[in-house]
Amino acid sequence: MAIHSCQLLAFKLFVLLRLSQVLAVVPASPPPPVGNCPADSAGGYLWPATSPGTQMTAPCDSASLRFVSQLNPELRRYCSSNGTWSDVDYTGCTLTQPAVPFLLIWYTLQTNNVSEVTRNGPTLELQESRLLDTISVPYTVVKMAVALLSPYGMSVTFDVALNTTELDKPGMADRLNAALTTLAPSNFSGYSVLPQGQAHVMVIPAVSCQCQQSSGTQIVRLCSGTVMPPCLCVMGLCQCQNIYVGNGVYCTVDFDGDGYPDQPLGSCTSGSNLTYCTKDVCPQVYNPNQNSSDCQSIPGYIGCAYGQDPLWSVFWGNTPYGSVSMQRCPNGPGFATRACRNTGWDSPNLSTCQSFSFGIIATQAMSGFFNSANMPLNTLLQQAKSITRSLLQLSAIPSSPKSSSLLPLDLNLTNSIIKTTIGWLDTSLRSTLNSTDLPTMNILELFNNILHSTNLQGWLQLQQVNFGSQLLLDNAEKFALYLANAQTDNQLQVFGRLNIALGANRVNHTNGKDYTFPQSSANLTNFTTSEILPAQITIPSALISERAQGNTVPVTGILFRNMESVLPLNSSNTSIASMVISAQVMQQEGTSVALQKTPATIKFTFNSSAYNSTSAKYSCVFWQSNSNITSSSFWSMEGLSTIYTTTSDDGMTEVMCKSTHLSSFAILVDVSGTSSSNTNTSKSDIIENEALSVVSYIGCAISILSLAVAVVFFLSLGKSLLTSVNNFIHLNLSISLLISYLIFAVGVETATSSLAGCIFVATLLHYFLLASFCWMLCEGIMLFLLLVVVFSTTAKKWWAFLILGWGLPLPAVVVSVAVRYSEYGIRDSSGNLIAYAVLYIALSCKESSLL
DSSP: OHHHHHHHHHHHHHHHHHHHHHHHHSOOOOOOOOOOBOOEEETTEEEOOBOTTEEEEEOGGGTOTTEEOSSSOOEEEEEOTTSOBOOOBOTTOEEOSSOOOEEEEEEEEEOSOTTHHHHHHHHHHHHHHHHHTTSSSOEEEEEEEEEEEETTEEEEEEEEEEOOSOTTSTTHHHHHHHHHHTOOGGGSTTOEEEEEEEEEEEEEESSSOOOOOOTTOOEEEEOSSSSOOSEEEETTEEEEOTTEEESSSSEEEOTTOSSOOSSOOTTOOTTOOOGGGSOOSSTTSOOTTOOGGGGSOOTTOSSBOOEEOTTTOOEEOOBOTTOEEEEEOTTSSSEEEEEEETTEEOOOBOTTOOOHHHHHHHHHIIIIISSOTTSOHHHHHHHHHHHHHHHHHHTOOOSSTTOOOOOHHHHHHHHHHHHHHHHHHHHHHTSOOOOSOOSHHHHHHHHHHHTSGGGHHHHHHHTTTOOHHHHHHHHHHHHHHHHHHHOSSSOOEEEEOSSEEEEEEEEEGGGOOOEEESOSGGGGTTTOOOSSOSEEEEEOHHHHHHTOBTTEEEEEEEEESSHHHHSOOSOTTEEEOSOEEEEEEBOTTSSBOOOOSSOEEEEEEEEOTTSOTTTOEEEEEEEEOOTTOOTTOEEEOTTEEEEEEEEOTTSEEEEEEEESSOSEEEEEEETTSOOOSOOOOOHHHHHHHHHHHHHHHHHHHHHHHHHHHHHHHHHTTTTHHHHOHHHHHHHHHHHHHHHHHHIIIIIHHHTSSOHHHHHHHHHHHHHHHHHHHHHHHHHHHHHHIIIIIOSOSGGGOHHHHHIIIIITHHHHHHHHHHHSGGGGGEEOTTSOEEEEETTEEEEEOSSOSOO
16 A cells, blocks of 8 residues: 555656646747727717827817817827826817816716617706706806717717806815716616716816815816916926916916016915015016016116017016116016117017927927837827927917017927928838828928018027027928929929928929929919019029939929028128029939039029119129038028129119029128129120120130141241241240140130149149240340340350240249149139139139120
8 A cells, every 4th residue: 555655646746747847848828919998988089999009189179169279289198008098188288268167077888779879868968967966066058979989888978167266275176076976877877887987077277276186186277378387296396387476276477477476366365475475566577676666767767768679579677787687588488688788778689588389389399209219100290290280370470560570499499390390201201101191281381481571580589599590491491302302293393382482393304404493473373473583593404414313303492581581691791682592403312412514593683772783792692501500601602603783773683693503592782882702794794795705715716826827837947947046936935825825715614613624724824824925035035146246156056045935934833833732723702713823813714704
């Protein structure tokens, strides 16, 4: 028996051992896949089943008609990676005016037949009304909405407007929450409430703060204006923010930000020394010292007087000379400054100001839009469409021309969002994303809005701390290239708006035609009603063919209104007289390219009646920028030549230019008349110069022909040249002059595109011109020897004259080239190559100024 027991024990141990070995080699089964977030009714909206890691959005007014879409028009809800829903985010919504508190109460019900909803709807509403009668807060409106979950399930949402001003009193929220949780779902006869199928949210206009709430109460505080909610509750600490002051639970408005409210809190006790309980003596002027004289007109005041500036509608208090006044930014946090000089007020400085409305978008953008490395491209583009739609509403062109500009940081935020969105759009072209729901037109409309004349002051302020206007120009050019790349055919697309006209095209280079933008005034719908084109650029077909990829190449043109006013100037004596026009031809790397031999033609037409016609100097310029968009950007004349300038009796001036590269162009006017730029040339001067040019070439040709005949004649003398040194000198003088004329006639015009070629031509010209003068010196010496000395043996030494004629110029040229090499191919103020040759003033090897 003992042996049998031992055998049984051994067998059990063997089985356990084998079982453990089997289990050791069996791989662990993978965890079950995470399911979708199920279809769910929450926040007054039926959310569809959603895959994990996805943010869902819905229109605000789909939850309640008391929401408007003034800022970001969406409810948000996130399906987490573990397949569970987050709470509904209402912070993108604002309330209709007048704003009233309201309840959203929803039930998830189950029934045998959802078709009974239509018949029993009034009964449900009546039952809910009777239930609400049991709570302690009166109501005036009850609305019901039904959403079907399945053939046997539905969500019923009640939108209840509350008629009370007592909701912010201590304890009221707790009593209301307790009353809501006692609503008996069983009273819905014929229906049963699904597990956890009852919820509610209370929305209160943000006029006060109440952070310490019971954990079971969901209260959302939203604004009915364009300011952020006054409550700031972090880690249990309650504070009033933005234009509010108070004790963190109750807040009141402090418009000027000095800590003293426009009206004290109603809860303040009489005689309280708390700042938020003391009425501000100057509600519109920042005065923490509460000196009432800051906002009063004082006769004979020594300094800058109290008043409102017309640009930003900010009130500035009395300020002594040499001091700086500080006031709250209009419609936003932070402070603006204004210096008081001995001559009076300086212009206000609002370069660090941003409005509350744009601040909300900036906060949302920082939390997701600008930090979205792991998000799918389609989600990013949807975010971009949503946020650009919000920006469009905030930046809408005002109906009154006297409206204030958008604040500088509002423009900067818009610029940054446009830049990021264009980057995503470019990425979508290289991806397999197939979507027509893109924010493309939002970007175009944003350019139109922020370029409006009412925003000029904001752009000028932004230039003090940021290179915003340069980035604006760069964004527009990149957006145009995106549109051209997105083209599927070679039909010209022109998008005309009030402040921007943009042409994008994939040009077929095989037809050999130049590209002109705009082709006619018909291309500028909405931009101008005039038949006169404000600017026009023609890109040569040679460049298009050179840069073609396949049969087509993306080509763009842009006309800007008001861009000339926001890009900084190089000098106080200059201004931009014309609109800015931009043109680009894309190469494979996606960057614009430089022209080499064939120049582009740009023609501007503008009203010059504001300038002195006798002293004003007009020059073609382009915006010289770099990839970093820094302060080194400036207006430059390099590579540009002004062909002619003509002004009609009605004050309209026409200027034509040639350019060796593509960029953004304009007309710079020097109002002092001291510009070193191209001299203005009329059309009559052009005709005269062309005639002189023809005469010069004819004369040069006759000289070359005559000298060639002379050389042939002297060479026919053969060996007698060495015995008749006089003829030997004539021959060498003719050769030096002949070569000089040939270099001038041929080399000067053919070396225009190469600096090395220009230096080479200038060096040869320098040498042979000096040689001509040296052989003339030999002629003089020979005459002296023949007529004065008569019997000199030196007159027969031909090799001495050879050394003098060809050898003497050589050291001079070698030393000159070695010492001043760079000046043998310099550029003039218009960017044209100039061949430097001694004894000839500015002999040009540039592309002809007559063109």
